[in-house]
Amino acid sequence: MIAQRPDLRSLLRPVVRKVRRQDPYAGLDPGRKELVDVALGRLGSRSFADLGGVWGVDGGYTFYALERYRPERAVLVDATVTPWVGERARRFRRLELVEGNFGSPDVAARVGTVDAIFLFDTLLHQVAPDWDAVLELYAPRARAIVVYNPQWTGGETVRLLDLGPEEYFRNVPHDPHDPTPLGPDGRPLYARLFERLDEIHPVHGKPWRDVHSIWQWGITEADLVGAMSRLGYSLELERSYGRFKALERFERRGFVFVR
Ligand SMILES: C[S@@+](CC[C@H](N)C(=O)[O-])C[C@H]1O[C@@H](n2cnc3c(N)ncnc32)[C@H](O)[C@@H]1O
Structure with a gap:
C-alpha cells in the first residue's frame, strides 16, 4: 500500500495557527494594512470610518486600526453586521457600529465628520448611488479618503x-x-x-x-483620480498590488487621497 503524503496546507496549519495567535491581524491583506498605516500613522488621522468593512474579514481592518493606533473615534458601517463583529465591537468604547447602506444620506449623517474614510473593496460595488456619487457624499466629511479597489484596466469605465x-x-x-x-x-x-x-x-x-453584493463597475484609474480631483483631493499615495486573481482586466490598487 502506498502511504499518503500529507499535503502542504495541513503541514503548515499549526504554523499558521501559531502566527495568528501571536498576531491576530497576520491573516489580513498587507496592502490594506499598509493603507491603514498611512492614514492613521503617517497622516495622523484620529478618527476614521470603515465603509463596508465586514464581509470576509469580520471588521479586521477596523480592529487593526483601533488596536494599533487607538483613535478617538471609529465607525464601522456595513449592510450586514455579523454577531461576531457585534460581540467584538463591545470591547471598543470608541467604536460605533452602523448597520445600513452607506450610500444613504442618513447613514452618512450618522458617520458624521471623520479624518479618514476607508473604502476597501467596496467602491466597484456601488450603484444607486453610483461609486462617484458615494465619493461626493463623503467628500465633505473627510480629509483623507483611502481606497483599495480592483481597478479596471480595460479602457473606459x-x-x-x-x-x-x-x-x-x-x-x-x-x-x-x-x-x-x-x-x-x-x-x-x-x-x-x-x-x-x-x-x-x-x-x-x-x-x-x-444590489451591491455583485460586481458592478470597472472603474479606470483616470476616472477615479479625476473624480477625486474634482472633489478637491490630491493623490498622496498610490500602490499597485498586482492582478486581481486570474482576471485579466482588473488590477488591485490602493490610493490615499487628501485635501
Ligand atoms: C467585498 S466585501 C469587502 C470587505 C472588506 N472591506 C475588505 O476589504 O475585505 C464588501 C463589503 O461591503 C459591504 N457593502 C458594500 N456596499 C455597501 C453599501 N452600499 N452599504 C453597506 N455595506 C456595503 C458588503 O456588505 C460587504 O461586507
Missing part, C-alpha cells in the same frame, strides 16, 4: 452588467464550477442573475441589477 452575460462572467471573480456562491447578504450571488435583473432583491428591496 464600464458598468459591468452592460457587457452582457458572457463578458460579465469572464471579467468578475465567478467560478463556473460553483455557480451559486453566497454573497454577504446570504443569498446566491450569480444564480440566474441575468434573468432576474429587474426582480426585486428580497434582502435589499431594489432590483438585482442595483
